[in-house]
Amino acid sequence: MARRALALSPPAWPGAVAAGGLAALCLGTLAVLARAGQGGAGQGGGGLGPADIAAIRFTLSQAALSALLSVALAVPVARALARRRFAGRAAFVTALGAPFLLPVIVAVLGLVAIFGQRGAVNAALGALGLPAVDVYGLGGVVLAHVFLNLPLAVRMILHGWQAIPAERLRLAASLGFSARNVARHIERPMLRAVLPGALLAIFLVCLGSFAVALILGGGPRATTVELAIYQAVRFDFDLGRAALLALVQAGLCAAAVVAAGAMAAPSGFGPGAGRRIEAVPGAAGPVARAADALVLLGAAALISAPIAAVVARGLPEIATLPAPVWQAALRSALIAPVSAAVAVAGAVALLGPILRGGAGGRAAEVAAMLPVVASPLVLGAGLFLLLFPVIAPDRVALGVTAVLNGVLALPFVLRLLIPPAREIAATDGRLAAALGLSAAGFLRLVLLPRLRRPLGFGAGVAVAFAMGDLGVIALFATEAPTLPLQVMRLMGAFRMDEAAGAALLLVVMAFAGFALCDRWGRGGDAQA
């Protein structure tokens, strides 16, 4: 009985407005960049110089290395998590979400504290008479990316492991499979399906790396395209070249997005706790147990040590932080809710056309992907070009940062909302239509209340992202920095204790903002 459901969807026009706004912002800035890029090529006597080619090459190679290393390390961690049950496992899986929310500058500060010249690792190496490691350059950039993305990779791969039906493993056990047989017949096929998506997702994130490259990279051998855009704007004031680089960056991201779309990567932030997998053949031996324990301890150490270092160093400072730090904190606290509002309102508006489907729905989905292609520095450079002749960039820095971070978080929030919204529209849409609810009434009375949980989570992530932003703001602000920018300046001035204190404050703010929103979202659960 195929029934064409003439069920209710939320209104379409706010989605049209949101999609139009996104298209105008993203395509508009690209158009501005294209025009300026042509001008730059004309007067500068030749598009991209050797330094720019080197930046493109470095961007691609560090992103590829970061993705490969993150995923390679994530596989054993995910396998250990999938087949072991231990006290604190759920907490471990939850904690894997933390680096995702951690402001990048804090992660970098923590890594410098551990792996830097005077960090714990080099102290240990020195005591053993081994050569020191260098946290700057390609190695440092990749290390930071692995730190930031390993947890994401673990969650994506764990998701794949948990999607293996327990019946399949029971069958394997009954057939007397060894660990090797399980790997060959069950695990490897799963990994073949999951890994390409995870690789591309991380590759895409690392393509847009700015803050990491800004601090750990730099110089002719370790500059990403995003960093080159920033330097062209801030140091050389060569807006034509900045525009050209921004177009290159957008092109790289677009290619990666198209490739990712062809693979339909699974989302890495679904429920992490997972269902029970019974005894996995070959996993019970003492060697396998010890190996898994070692892997999990190693991952825990890699993830927690840099954060612990920031906390340890920052805690004594936090009470005596100077006034500029608190002022910067206030600016960040003002920006974040605006960003979250932009991201959530835009995503909810886009649900209307997307749930209705058809050409309008597809157009809305494409519009929602635009911010992924246009990275922070690309959008920022375009707006900088647009606004610079009219108004001092410093005066609009906070507003632009708030809005752009909201726009950049929008695709993430939307991806959280679409699956549950489709389900609600399918089940409750028909009932709502039968009762004569209007499209707006359906949105207000049914869809939004039922989406409360992903809305809270999404808003929390958007808040944390905006708090930690160190891309847009670095491009625009000179006089009135936000907290991450202030941390960076303190680091630049080698006031490392103060930087750690400010970084700790930033972490607390980002996580508190996230927790506040997420708790609000969970508040709706009592009723389900």
Next chain:
Amino acid sequence: MLKLDGVVIEAGDFTLRADWSVPAGARVALIGPSGAGKSTLLGAIAGFVAPARGRILWEGRDLGPLEPGARPVSILFQDQNLFPHLDVAENLGLGISPALRLGGEDRARIARVLARVGLAGADRRRPGTLSGGEAARVALARALLRARPMLLLDEPFAAFGPALRADMLGLVDEIATETGALVLLVTHDPADARRFAQSCVFVAEGSARPPVPTARFFAEADQTLRAYLGPSA
């Protein structure tokens, strides 16, 4: 009077024809094998399925252009008849105002219909805390509030045991009598039809046959109907 005027519903390979009418206030059972199109026919009357040809008329008025909520119809689905995130009173309130703007008099009416279906005082409970029978009572109470001239029941009691189903049909009968509603009941159980319906519509082999008075429907069953009913009937 509900008139199905040369209605043809198509969906892929599936076709269903219906060309008959029933008077206002009647009790009609729709019987037939699964997949024959009983629910689809109700869906067409309720406005969820657009017929490929023909018209559906109520008291001479074509329902075609009307949205589901604007039709002279209340429908109870097999399940999901209540919004899980709203409490019982809010779910009932939607039967009065789809924008859920309720005054004091509305609240009093809600309390009265709740008492009427035997659930006095349940207004703050969530659907998740209700038994299947209680949830069905709330949905019926909402139909009572909406007081539409047609009540379509798409097997909302199918999961209940015989005694509870008999209870529910008794309540439906009372409510339909109060509101004067025409009831179309989809059922698999001949006993339900015998107990409840004045006439029966057999839905099979691509058509919904014209209604036949219940006693004669079972007495004069043809080959196809006997095959469906089986030896026990």
